[in-house]
Amino acid sequence: MDQSSAVRDAAALLAGARRVVIFTGAGVSAESGIPTFRDALTGLWQRFDAQSLATPEAFRADPALVWGWYEWRRSAVGRARPNPAHVAVAAVEALRPGTVVITQNVDDLHERAGSAAPVHLHGSLFAPRCFDCGHPAPLPAGPADEPVDGRRLDPPRCTACAGPVRPGVVWFGEALPEASLRHAADAAAACDLMLTVGTSGLVYPAAEIPHLAVRAGAAVVQVNPVPTPLDPVAEVNLRGPAAQLLPRLLD
Ligand code: BV8
Numbered sequence: 001m002d003q004s005s006a007v008r009d010a011a012a013l014l015a016g017a018r019r020v021v022i023f024t025g026a027g028v029s030a031e032s033g034i035p036t037f038r039d040a041l042t043g044l045w046q047r048f049d050a051q052s053l054a055t056p057e058a059f060r061a062d063p064a065l066v067w068g069w070y071e072w073r074r075s076a077v078g079r080a081r082p083n084p085a086h087v088a089v090a091a092v093e094a095l096r097p098g099t100v101v102i103t104q105n106v107d108d109l110h111e112r113a114g115s116a117a118p119v120h121l122h123g124s125l126f127a128p129r130c131f132d133c134g135h136p137a138p139l140p141a142g143p144a145d146e147p148v149d150g151r152r153l154d155p156p157r158c159t160a161c162a163g164p165v166r167p168g169v170v171w172f173g174e175a176l177p178e179a180s181l182r183h184a185a186d187a188a189a190a191c192d193l194m195l196t197v198g199t200s201g202l203v204y205p206a207a208e209i210p211h212l213a214v215r216a217g218a219a220v221v222q223v224n225p226v227p228t229p230l231d232p233v234a235e236v237n238l239r240g241p242a243a244q245l246l247p248r249l250l251d
C-alpha cells in the first residue's frame with residue numbers, strides 16, 4: 001500500500017525535530033531474518049510459550065533447554081546482517097547528533113549497522129553471566145553452536161563459583177537494568193520526536209517509553225505493518241515494513 005503522504009509527513013517531522021529518540025522492537029530485525037520473539041519458538045522449543053521459556057524458573061528447571069534456545073538464537077544473529085532499517089537508524093543518528101536509540105532487542109544488529117550506543121532495555125545475547133553469582137562469562141568460542149533443529153546444550157560453568165552461565169538478557173519477572181531504563185525514560189521525556197519501529201508495545205515497562213514521549217509533548221511516528229496499541233497516540237502511522245519505510249524518511 002502506498003504511504004507517500006504519510007511518509008512525507010513523517011519526513012517533515014524528522015526534518016524539523018531537534019531531539020530525536022528511536023525506539024525499536026523485534027520488527028526492526030525481522031527483515032534480517034531474525035525471528036521475532038514468538039517466531040523464535042521452533043524445533044525443540046515450539047511446544048513452549050516464550051513467556052514461560054524466557055524466565056529464571058525455566059532456566060532453573062532445565063538450564064540446557066534454555067541455554068540451547070539462546071545459543072540457537074545467537075547463532076541466527078551471527079548469520080544475519082543488518083537490514084536497511086538498521087542502516088537508516090544509524091543514518092538518523094549521524095544526521096541528528098544527540099539522537100538516542102532505545103531497543104528491546106537482544107541482538108547486535110543496531111551496533112553492526114553503526115549505531116554508537118543503543119540502550120538495550122532487555123539486555124543482550126552477547127553478555128552472558130553466572131546465574132548464581134553474576135560473574136561475567138566469556139561467549140562460547142566461535143559461532144554459537146547451532147543445535148540443528150534445536151537441542152539441549154549444557155551451559156558453561158562460571159569460573160568463579162562453578163554456577164551455570166545464563167544469557168545476559170532480561171527474563172520475564174526480572175527487573176530491567178535500572179540505568180538503562182532511567183536513560184530511556186529521560187530521553188523519552190526530553191525528545192520532540194519519537195520514531196517507534198517494529199514493536200507490538202505489549203511488554204512492560206519498556207512499552208511505557210513511547211507514552212512518556214507523548215506525555216512530554218513529543219510527536220510519535222510509528223512504523224509497523226499491523227496496528228498496535230500505539231496507533232491512537234502516533235501522529236503518523238507508517239503501515240509497512242521498516243526496511244522499506246525507514247530509508248524513505250531520509251530521501
Ligand atoms: C518486570 C528478552 C518486574 C528476553 C524480553 C500483566 C500486565 C502487564 C505487565 C505484566 C503482566 N504480567 C507480567 C507483567 C510484566 C511483564 C510483561 O510485560 N508481560 C507482558 C507479556 C504482559 N514484564 C516483565 O516481566 C518485565 N519485568 O516487569 O519486572 C520487577 C520489577 C522489580 C523487581 C523485579 C521484577 C521484563 C520484560 C522483559 C522480558 N524480556 N526480551 C528474550 O529476548 O528472550 S521481552 C521480548 O518480548 C522482546 O524483547 C520484546 O520486547 C517482547 C515482544 O517480543 P516480539 O513480539 O518479538 O517483539 P515485539 O513485541 O517487538 O513485536 C514484533 C513487532 O514487529 C510486531 O508488532 C510486528 O507487527 C512488527 N513487525 C514484524 N515485521 C516487521 C515489523 N515491524 C516493522 N517492520 C517489519 N518488517
Ligand code: ZN
Nearest residue numbers: 130133158161
Ligand atoms: Zn558464579
